[in-house]
Amino acid sequence: MPLEMRDPDDDDAPRRGSTRFGGEQFGAPKGTWWRPASTIGRVFVGLGCLAVIGTLSAGVVAAKTYLGRDSRFRIAGAGNIEATGLTQVSRAEMLPVFGEDIGRKIFFVPLNQRRKELEAIPWVERATVMRLLPDQIRVTVVERQPVAFVRQGQQVGLVDRDGVLLSMRPAAMAQHNYSFPVVTGLNPGDPLSMRKARMAVYERLLSELDANGQHLSEQISEIDLTDPQDARVLMPEQGMDILGHFGDDRFLERYQRYKAHIAEWRQQYAKLSAVDLRYDNQVVLEMAAGTSAVAAQVGGSSSSDQTQGGAPQAKPSAGSRAGTDAAESETAATKPDAIKPAPQQKEKPKAREASVAPAKTLAQKSSSVAALATKQRAIRERAARLRAAHEKAEQKKKHAAQLHTTLNVNRANPASSTHRAAGVAEGE
Numbered sequence: 001m002p003l004e005m006r007d008p009d010d011d012d013a014p015r016r017g018s019t020r021f022g023g024e025q026f027g028a029p030k031g032t033w034w035r036p037a038s039t040i041g042r043v044f045v046g047l048g049c050l051a052v053i054g055t056l057s058a059g060v061v062a063a064k065t066y067l068g069r070d071s072r073f074r075i076a077g078a079g080n081i082e083a084t085g086l087t088q089v090s091r092a093e094m095l096p097v098f099g100e101d102i103g104r105k106i107f108f109v110p111l112n113q114r115r116k117e118l119e120a121i122p123w124v125e126r127a128t129v130m131r132l133l134p135d136q137i138r139v140t141v142v143e144r145q146p147v148a149f150v151r152q153g154q155q156v157g158l159v160d161r162d163g164v165l166l167s168m169r170p171a172a173m174a175q176h177n178y179s180f181p182v183v184t185g186l187n188p189g190d191p192l193s194m195r196k197a198r199m200a201v202y203e204r205l206l207s208e209l210d211a212n213g214q215h216l217s218e219q220i221s222e223i224d225l226t227d228p229q230d231a232r233v234l235m236p237e238q239g240m241d242i243l244g245h246f247g248d249d250r251f252l253e254r255y256q257r258y259k260a261h262i263a264e265w266r267q268q269y270a271k272l273s274a275v276d277l278r279y280d281n282q283v284v285l286e287m288a289a290g291t292s293a294v295a296a297q298v299g300g301s302s303s304s305d306q307t308q309g310g311a312p313q314a315k316p317s318a319g320s321r322a323g324t325d326a327a328e329s330e331t332a333a334t335k336p337d338a339i340k341p342a343p344q345q346k347e348k349p350k351a352r353e354a355s356v357a358p359a360k361t362l363a364q365k366s367s368s369v370a371a372l373a374t375k376q377r378a379i380r381e382r383a384a385r386l387r388a389a390h391e392k393a394e395q396k397k398k399h400a401a402q403l404h405t406t407l408n409v410n411r412a413n414p415a416s417s418t419h420r421a422a423g424v425a426e427g428e
Helices: 039-069 091-101 111-119 170-176 192-209 251-268 326-334 356-412 414-427
Strands: 081-084 124-132 136-143 146-152 155-160 182-184 222-224 232-237 240-245 272-276 282-287 294-297
Touching: 081 091, 091 111, 091 136, 111 124, 146 192, 155 192, 192 251, 232 251, 240 251, 251 272, 251 282
Parallel strands: 081 136, 146 182, 182 222, 240 272
Antiparallel strands: 124 136, 146 155, 222 232, 232 240, 272 282, 282 294
């Protein structure tokens, strides 16, 4: 009988698991255990999976029930809550946050929610809440650091760099020996982002003044941040306060310019109340009530400046271009910040040519104001002369009436005419 042999060139390989005549081959694989080939195998695998899932679920429920009933995991009272980092925040202010958790199992305390409630306390900058088995809650608090005093009406509080307003008793402030400038212009009703932006100007101002260890900020008593683009700084100068307009940048440069000329300005202007330093090549000197404002060009040539009331003309030693409108002078004297200068022009390579225009404008304004003042003075003198002439005419008229009455009496009584005429002559 011939042997059957496979042709190596034949591509039709015999089917796996079957014989030549279609019968099943003994020991052929029927599939993996998690994917059985038969329906009965699939049923057994599904039942096994359900049994495992049910067992795990029952174990979780049993563990939860056990932990929920076990008294060892219950927060018995406030003594089970530990807190670190508390200085300005007392435990009495912190414990109400965990009031609902007293008597509750430690596993059911919402830690994230408690953290947010702690950070809602003004003095708390950030907080961390952790569980310590079996029955302890640990709280770690980082408090805010004040950087300035803030005045709101008659009340004085504290504020941090983020603009968060902080309250503290005056006795506690005295114990801490805080030495900050007083900040105004921060209102509780303003959004936190607005207060934070204003405090950013304050931080840059102090950082520039205190650069290189100079500690120049110690010479500042108050900073008005009502306008973030114009930090108005109050500086004591020999018994009086001078208000300086510092803008929103180049604080150190403007402060040095102020200190270099303030003695000369005060010597020539005894009623100096404010200095606007926001211009590149000049400053505006604002006077107290009853005097005018003066524009001084720092480092340039000087020109005469006109003051009110016909007072002698004065020249700042740094060089000045003076003169103001009478109405503007009174407004500036009453309210130091009444003069609103144009925004600061950034210095550019060709800024020297552009700086000529403000000087010409100021000179033209000075001449026109001087002419107006001369005209007003002439009008007042003419009015005074007219009033004097009118009073003299009234006196002459009254004297004529008296003389007429005397003559009529003399006609009626000739005997006393000589005596009355002599009396009238003495009256003249």
